[in-house]
Amino acid sequence: xTRRARLWLLLAGGAGLAVLFAAACLKLxxxxxxxxxxxxxxxxxSLARHTANTVSxxxxxxxxxxxxxxxxxxxAAVLGCVVLLRQTRDEHRAAPEPAEVALPVRRYALIVLxxxxxxxxxxxxHGQLSPGGGxxxxxxxxxxxxxxxxGADYRALERVRPVGRYxxxxxxxxxxxxxxxxxxxxxxxxxxxxxxxxxxxxxxxxSGGTVPLLNAAIGMEVACAVVVLLARFLDQAVEIEGxxxx
Numbered sequence: 001x002t003r004r005a006r007l008w009l010l011l012a013g014g015a016g017l018a019v020l021f022a023a024a025c026l027k028l029x030x031x032x033x034x035x036x037x038x039x040x041x042x043x044x045x046s047l048a049r050h051t052a053n054t055v056s057x058x059x060x061x062x063x064x065x066x067x068x069x070x071x072x073x074x075x076a077a078v079l080g081c082v083v084l085l086r087q088t089r090d091e092h093r094a095a096p097e098p099a100e101v102a103l104p105v106r107r108y109a110l111i112v113l114x115x116x117x118x119x120x121x122x123x124x125x126h127g128q129l130s131p132g133g134g135x136x137x138x139x140x141x142x143x144x145x146x147x148x149x150x151g152a153d154y155r156a157l158e159r160v161r162p163v164g165r166y167x168x169x170x171x172x173x174x175x176x177x178x179x180x181x182x183x184x185x186x187x188x189x190x191x192x193x194x195x196x197x198x199x200x201x202x203x204x205x206x207s208g209g210t211v212p213l214l215n216a217a218i219g220m221e222v223a224c225a226v227v228v229l230l231a232r233f234l235d236q237a238v239e240i241e242g243x244x245x246x
Contacts, residue, residue: 050199051208052129059133060214064192067214068177071221075174078225082167085232101151109151116144124219128208134215138222146230154238163231166224173221180213 001009029036046057059067101109120141127133149157181192189195192214200207 047202049194049209049211050202051211052203053127053131053133055131056128056133056211056215057208060128060211060218061194061209064181064194064214067218068181068192071174071177071218074222074225075170078167078170078228081229081232085236087235101153106151109147113144113147113151116147117141120144120223124216125205127215127219128211129203129205134218134220135222138219139226141219142223142226142230145227149234154234157234161227161231163228166227166231170221170224170228173217173224176217177214177221180210180217184210 042058042062043054045062046052046054049057049061051057051061120137120139123132123137123140124134125137127137145161146157148160180196183196184193185191187193187196192210194209194211197209197213199209205212
């Protein structure tokens with residue numbers, strides 16, 4: 001295909017997309033209104049499935065397939081990072097030098113670390129009940145581990161961060177999300193349909209059907225992905241050196 005043909009194809013696709021966007025905007029509710037049809041329907045669907053947090057209901061029930069796409073983007077980013085930042089033939093690993101950390105920084109980091117880690121796990125576990133969820137809690141839990149790097153040194157972080165296990169955890173979490181979706185198909189429903197488990201008692205940890213399972217899978221995937229990403233970048237900054245010693 002010539003460059004001119006590709007340009008015309010791009011313009012035609014862009015024009016069609018613009019028409020669709022314009023048609024959609026014409027049907028939007030009036031700006032500034034106190035009622036919104038989509039919001040009302042989302043709340044009704046959330047309450048019908050005993051999910052107290054409507055945002056989690058939208059993410060892991062009403063548009064769970066879109067969340068699968070978001071998770072896939074993060075998984076692909078981790079995979080690309082692992083491939084691009086792998087150790088090459090002209091590089092070698094140098095043992096990181098022990099760090100000298102100011103005593104107030106050390107105390108603060110080591111005190112906040114368990115608090116931040118428990119907070120992240122709490123946000124993941126209560127994602128279907130209160131604001132937060134797997135995405136937010138996973139990031140908090142992953143970054144909490146790296147307070148050990150700030151409060152101690154890189155070698156201390158390496159002891160609690162075996163990268164290979166987190167890579168496996170990332171893959172298992174992504175697979176768990178897919179398996180939960182396939183369970184809906186086995187149960188004669190749609191992919192990722194919230195129909196395979198009882199909805200439970202409203203506003204309890206066991207409520208929401210498959211929402212807690214998908215939320216937990218996302219929390220694990222995000223936490224492992226962030227740990228692996230930071231590990232690869234820290235390896236480049238701290239351990240891996242080229243032939244010139246840089």
